[in-house]
Amino acid sequence: MPLGTLDRSAPTLFKHGPSPLSRLALYSALALFLMVADARFHVTEPLRKAVATVLYPLQWLMLQPVELAGRGAQYFQSLQAAQQGADEAQKQMARMSVRAGEADQLLRENAELRQLLELRARLDTPGQAAQVVYDTADPYTRRVMLDRGRLAGIAPGSPVVDAGGVLGQVTRVYPMLSEVTLVVDRDQAIPVLNLRTGARSVAYGDPMAGLGGGMELRFTPGNADVQEGDMLTTSGVDGVYPPGLPVARVVRVERRADSTFARIFCTPLAQVYGARHVMVLKPIANELPPRPEPEATLQKRGVRQ
Template identity: 75%
Template sequence: MPLGTLERSAPSFFRQGPSPLSRLILYSALALFLMVADARFGMTEPLRKAVSTALYPLQWAVLQPVQFAGRGAGYFQSLEAAEQSRDEAQRKMAQLSQRVNQAEDLEQENARLRKLLELRERLTTPAQAAQVIYDTADPYTRRVMIDRGQTAGVELGSPVLDESGVLGQVTRVHPFLSEVTLLIDRDQAIPVMNIRTGARSVAYGDPIAAHGGGIELRFMPGNADVQEGDLLTTSGVDGLYPSGMPVARVIGVERRADSAFARIYCAPLAQMQGARHVMVLKPLTAELPPKPAPAEAAVKRKGRR
């Protein structure tokens, strides 16, 4: 029999040393003693410090990938949070800007409405408020639609004003809407009076004026006493517009030697573009006495003879 196959350990009958149960009890008691001693007296504290110092480089090397990954994730999260904060700030700034614009529009609208109310208190002619809905689709005319019609008592030829002056005249009436022809329309004319001189004339619409639409005094003599800055108001001779309503201001006078008439350009005082709230007046023809019948007129003529 080869020597390598022989059992070198002693038989179990002759084994020496404590039994496994004894060793378990001994080790358990030793562990319990060390725990109590460490908890009460700190006997293993120096050993723990030494082991911790010896293992610190290994711990640091092992933790570096984890910390690097954490810092990278934190960086990208911070970048994403910063971008979200920036987008949120931009959105809030846009909302605040929109609110500021709305507040400015409301402030201007309130100021115009207060001026309209003050103008209505000064008027002796019946008037009602209206709102401009939209401009007409015809590009060759200067007309707008308002939200008052026959059901509201609007009549054909009614003057229309805003807070600054005469805007135009009602030229078409529908049951719930009315069409207003602005003063700058080429087919519109209005009798005016120069406040400084008292001279009366007629102003015609000039939609292709250099300043985007105005009115012009036509058939005025070349030596007429008209100056830049003169205020023009309604004269009231047409039986439609009340007298004394602001219409326009003279901005240019051209006197040419080859013409007997002067060209006088005026800028309307009313807001021809972008008007929202207006005042619709009753035509003065409604307040005039009715015309006499033909028979009565003939009798009066005979009586005068």
């Protein structure tokens, strides 16, 4: 084929369309037109709504993990805050309960101390205040330990009273502590006086009476004038207890035909269980006049002289 007859134009496959600059100008103009038309006439609003409607289920489905994660975090944060609030409320309640208990204890102690001061003002016998430290470990006795001992001037045999009445008697004295045998102990006995009748008798401790122990008037005739509710005080004839201290109150009187003596049960007026503040008095033995000597002794001395 001669060279002059060859077609030097590019084949159809390699033909190029509009230039990139032309396409950019065309699309920019089209975009500007659509923007103006949408701003003025809202041309694309139906299309936008249709696309949003179609895409809403997909958007909702894709947002669910995010919302679940946020709800879970909020739930755990709320649960943690509620737990912390509950713990703080329990701690606050515990602190308030402790403060309320301390306030009640202080009120009771103040009331006991006031009563002790009033009792001390009525007594002529010198004494000193003490505090119950603990109960003794022996389950067969009714004794307590005080925080005052020989160094504080406590002597064996000293009477111990609280705001209600006679609590017991000092039986052992240590340098820093002293042991008090309560009036409900089985080895304790107190001469008492019936305020209503003026009759004297002896009240013995009865640890088995009632729940906390009591007292009993023994060797009292069956026809003795003793009634329930009679007030018993110390008679002062033993040289230990000052006269007039409240001791017990009669709660039951049993008279039997087969017995010469009546059984008279009493309840102590002192707080034998739970006493905290007490007063230790000095025995009145040193204040009593000496006993007169028997006539036989005086006659012997006269013969010798």
